[in-house]
Amino acid sequence: MKILVIQEADWTDVGIHDSHQIFERLNESGHQIRVIDHEFRWRKNLDRKGLISPRREKTVARVVSGAEISVITPGFVRISFLDYFTTLISHRFEISRQIKIFSPDIIIGLGIFNSSFASKKAKKKGIPFVYYILDELHKLVPNRQLSPIARIVESGTMRRADQLIVTSVALRDYASSMGAEMTSIEFVPHGYAGHEPSIERRRKIRTELGLNERDIVLFFMGWLYDFSGLLELVEEILATEREDLKLLIVGKGDIENKLMDLANGPARGKLLLQGWKPFEEIFDFLNAADICVMPFQNIDLMKNSVPIKIIEYLASGKPVISTPLNGIIKEFGTDGGILYAEKSSEFIERVLYIDNNDLYDKYGEKAVKSVENREWGQITSRFASILERIVMKEKEDSK
Numbered sequence: 001m002k003i004l005v006i007q008e009a010d011w012t013d014v015g016i017h018d019s020h021q022i023f024e025r026l027n028e029s030g031h032q033i034r035v036i037d038h039e040f041r042w043r044k045n046l047d048r049k050g051l052i053s054p055r056r057e058k059t060v061a062r063v064v065s066g067a068e069i070s071v072i073t074p075g076f077v078r079i080s081f082l083d084y085f086t087t088l089i090s091h092r093f094e095i096s097r098q099i100k101i102f103s104p105d106i107i108i109g110l111g112i113f114n115s116s117f118a119s120k121k122a123k124k125k126g127i128p129f130v131y132y133i134l135d136e137l138h139k140l141v142p143n144r145q146l147s148p149i150a151r152i153v154e155s156g157t158m159r160r161a162d163q164l165i166v167t168s169v170a171l172r173d174y175a176s177s178m179g180a181e182m183t184s185i186e187f188v189p190h191g192y193a194g195h196e197p198s199i200e201r202r203r204k205i206r207t208e209l210g211l212n213e214r215d216i217v218l219f220f221m222g223w224l225y226d227f228s229g230l231l232e233l234v235e236e237i238l239a240t241e242r243e244d245l246k247l248l249i250v251g252k253g254d255i256e257n258k259l260m261d262l263a264n265g266p267a268r269g270k271l272l273l274q275g276w277k278p279f280e281e282i283f284d285f286l287n288a289a290d291i292c293v294m295p296f297q298n299i300d301l302m303k304n305s306v307p308i309k310i311i312e313y314l315a316s317g318k319p320v321i322s323t324p325l326n327g328i329i330k331e332f333g334t335d336g337g338i339l340y341a342e343k344s345s346e347f348i349e350r351v352l353y354i355d356n357n358d359l360y361d362k363y364g365e366k367a368v369k370s371v372e373n374r375e376w377g378q379i380t381s382r383f384a385s386i387l388e389r390i391v392m393k394e395k396e397d398s399k
Contacts, residue, residue: 001388001391003033003106004034006035006091006108008040008087008111008114010039018134023035024063028064029380034071034072034102036074036098037072039053042078042083052075063193081143088117092117095117105127107130108387109131112154116156120160129160130161132164135171136304140301154178161180163390164185166188167187168190169331170304170327174304186386188379190308190310191378192374194375197317202288205285206288209288216355217248217289218247220247220248222309224255227302228253228295236348247272248289250276250286252275256273286318287316289318290360291360292310292316294307294313294320295344296325298323302323302327304330305327315371319360321339321347322338322339322340323341332370336370337364337366337367337369338370339354339363
């Protein structure tokens with residue numbers, strides 16, 4: 001298949017998502033993939049200079065060695081508000097251009113405004129369009145004034161799509177509430193990479209980090225949002241005055257500088273920041289930890305979220321402590337290896353409960369069981385079969 005993917009985020013300057021895992025594996029198995037993306041964090045990208053961001057094209061592989069994903073970033077004007085309008089224009093042009101020269105068998109949309117145009121264009125050209133729902137998209141629009149408009153556009157694209165694919169039970173309910181027909185929604189959950197733990201690597205990493213086996217190491221990976229709850233968790237760790245309690249973070253983002261100030265000051269030796277790491281290296285740090293944490297603030301933006309990191313946490317066979325987000329509870333219930341904590345102080349209580357009662361194996365076994373049959377190879381096969389069915393149906397209908 002020739003697959004054209006449309007999104008409004010940067011393909012390379014974000015954490016690894018379902019799209020990277022699935023499309024690189026599809027490419028590895030012989031499918032041609034082209035991605036149209038957008039430099040949406042241009043305000044924070046100090047390496048990019050100039051009023052005009054020119055069109056760029058590159059070949060990318062982030063998780064699968066040998067994958068060749070062609071990523072096209074249309075140009076736009078780097079001025080607030082003008083960036084939206086110029087991006088809409090350049091994306092409309094690029095989508096039309098790729099439909100003409102690439103002749104995709106199917107188009108997959110992950111964004112809002114460019115996906116709306118792509119879905120309309122696809123219908124005119126007789127190309128099946130799939131809306132791949134990873135988040136409640138309109139809530140992620142940086143300009144809150146545009147959020148109501150984004151919601152209307154998103155809802156229209158859902159109703160227009162030949163197929164919707166959602167990554168969680170909560171997002172299936174969300175799509176339905178936005179007007180999508182339940183019969184058009186397929187549930188394809190987040191997966192995990194399936195890295196084997198190594199005692200030798202665990203010891204090596206802990207030694208390099210100055211940790212001993214008596215230390216209780218909490219682990220967080222991913223983008224450091226200001227609502228991640230990490231600053232509050234660090235303060236709570238400091239309040240315990242326990243020298244054996246450490247927090248290991250692999251990632252970058254909005255609160256990176258604040259965390260660095262803490263790591264170089266009052267949390268020295270207790271907060272271990274590793275920055276952004278290549279995908280394959282992250283698992284050594286995960287393996288070196290004891291308990292995985294996801295202390296996000298329970299805000300409306302996160303309500304129905306099931307962050308992809310929690311699947312890797314569970315698959316690692318380590319206990320997981322998370323804020324009781326609605327999406328996670330719908331997905332895994334209350335007896336699946338996840339302990340829930342509303343406040344930072346409750347996170348510490350759960351950690352000490354696990355350690356004092358030596359419940360690492362008990363919750364680790366539950367965690368692994370809760371993500372059975374979710375290895376990325378299995379998820380990709382499931383995803384591919386949906387696309388092949390849709391493409392085949394379109395060909396039969398056009399005869």
